[in-house]
Amino acid sequence: MSVVKKDVALRYGGSVLSLRKDDILFHEGDSANFFYQIEKGSVKMVTYSVDGKEFIQGLFYQGDCFGEPPLLAAFAYPGSSVTLTDSKILRIPKDRFFDLLKDNFDIHLQLDRILCERLRYKNMILSEISFYDPEHRIISLLNYLKSKAPASDQLFQVPLTRQQLADMSGMRVETVIRTIKRMEEAGKLQIQDHKIFI
Amino acid sequence: MSVVKKDVALRYGGSVLSLRKDDILFHEGDSANFFYQIEKGSVKMVTYSVDGKEFIQGLFYQGDCFGEPPLLAAFAYPGSSVTLTDSKILRIPKDRFFDLLKDNFDIHLQLDRILCERLRYKNMILSEISFYDPEHRIISLLNYLKSKAPASDQLFQVPLTRQQLADMSGMRVETVIRTIKRMEEAGKLQIQDHKIFI
DNA sequence: TCCCCTTTATGACTCAAATCATAAAAACAA
DNA sequence: TTGTTTTTATGATTTGAGTCATAAAGGGGA
Numbered sequence A, B: 001m002s003v004v005k006k007d008v009a010l011r012y013g014g015s016v017l018s019l020r021k022d023d024i025l026f027h028e029g030d031s032a033n034f035f036y037q038i039e040k041g042s043v044k045m046v047t048y049s050v051d052g053k054e055f056i057q058g059l060f061y062q063g064d065c066f067g068e069p070p071l072l073a074a075f076a077y078p079g080s081s082v083t084l085t086d087s088k089i090l091r092i093p094k095d096r097f098f099d100l101l102k103d104n105f106d107i108h109l110q111l112d113r114i115l116c117e118r119l120r121y122k123n124m125i126l127s128e129i130s131f132y133d134p135e136h137r138i139i140s141l142l143n144y145l146k147s148k149a150p151a152s153d154q155l156f157q158v159p160l161t162r163q164q165l166a167d168m169s170g171m172r173v174e175t176v177i178r179t180i181k182r183m184e185e186a187g188k189l190q191i192q193d194h195k196i197f198i
Numbered sequence C: 001t002c003c004c005c006t007t008t009a010t011g012a013c014t015c016a017a018a019t020c021a022t023a024a025a026a027a028c029a030a
Numbered sequence D: 001t002t003g004t005t006t007t008t009a010t011g012a013t014t015t016g017a018g019t020c021a022t023a024a025a026g027g028g029g030a
Helices: A006-011 A067-075 A095-102 A105-131 A132-148 A163-169 A173-185 B006-011 B068-073 B094-103 B105-131 B134-148 B162-169 B173-185
Strands: A015-019 A024-026 A034-040 A042-049 A054-061 A080-083 A087-093 A190-192 A194-198 B013-021 B023-024 B034-040 B042-048 B056-061 B082-083 B087-093 B190-192 B194-198
Touching: A006 A087, A024 A087, A034 A067, A034 A095, A034 B068, A042 A087, A054 A163, A054 B105, A067 A105, A067 B105, A080 B023, A087 A095, A087 A173, A095 B105, A105 A132, A105 A163, A105 B056, A105 B068, A132 A173, A163 A173, A173 A190, A173 B087, A194 B006, B006 B087, B034 B068, B034 B094, B042 B087, B068 B194, B087 B094, B094 B105, B105 B134, B105 B162, B134 B162, B134 B173, B162 B173
Parallel strands: none
Antiparallel strands: A015 A087, A024 A080, A034 A087, A042 A054, A042 A080, A190 A194, B013 B087, B023 B082, B034 B087, B042 B056, B042 B082, B190 B194
């Protein structure tokens, strides 16, 4: 389910962009002029260190919106948005988006819930990084991802590479690879064809 | 300036609690039933590790509200709130607070800005922790604190203990103490009577 | 099918922050 | 003023994740 339905978005000046994998929608430091929502595809919000390391601030999929904080609170984007796959992105100009919020209390409240959920995620990651060892961090991250996925009685297949897990939890790939391997040996998760199941 | 003015709060069922230093307003895991705003005093939101380490998710002062995410998005508090000084806390019951938001678009938007600013802070801390060494982390944290304080041509006195800085940036006190001392020797900040100025 | 690029994998080594211990200084309360 | 707690300070030691190097496996495109 998307935050803003397409017909509503169109009434408020919404338009659709077609992007290819690895396209950049906005860069760190840009000012925010649009509300963005994924119609099809996936996007990562990332920050880069001066020596090129990447930290994934968030991953977004069909129906998700992203990049609202700079829009709502008027600061520069703290990260860049990069498509992970070919994508169609719905965007609404800033002024019209504020009109939309004013006219639609339910959407406004839904947006709040999304921001709050994102804060919850960041609280979790921050606690994990500052308290615990790699295994604990990975378990918590995987459990979070599982909890966000549609409920199922099947094992949850983690849809991320070890590099992505590392970039989300502040560790190096090698550490993630080694830790996950040890966790499999201890029966804490399963690996099939290098894919992680929990 | 507070988010919700007192007369507005009172019209929506607001009441004031008097708390003493180190009182706990809510615990991690509690469900959220009130909107809270500081009338006087200061509060920290913290999470604890299983072995008692503390991570400070946020510090709040006069006029600030806190603990809204669990209220808006209906999840359990991810941390506990503890008063740092004797405090007077204004609270508004959940249902009435939603009414207040519905009736006051400007307040609703202001709340969004606060949530967004908080996300920005967490993005910053996360990038710092995962990319950089203690000195860089401390500089960024101190600069952030300075940028939030009222502008002045005087040096900014950091109103936090080294332990608090450590608990906000995922390091140990000893590391913060040593790093700050080295930074002073390198002329990157000043220390007077053990107080930090930047 | 072959080639290239990404991802996973593993061993050896380094090093910086955590940990542990201890104490001085400062802040606070009685 | 004294006694107690908190905060700052510093040295010695440990350790575990980062780094570096190298390679195998897998996936996608031409």
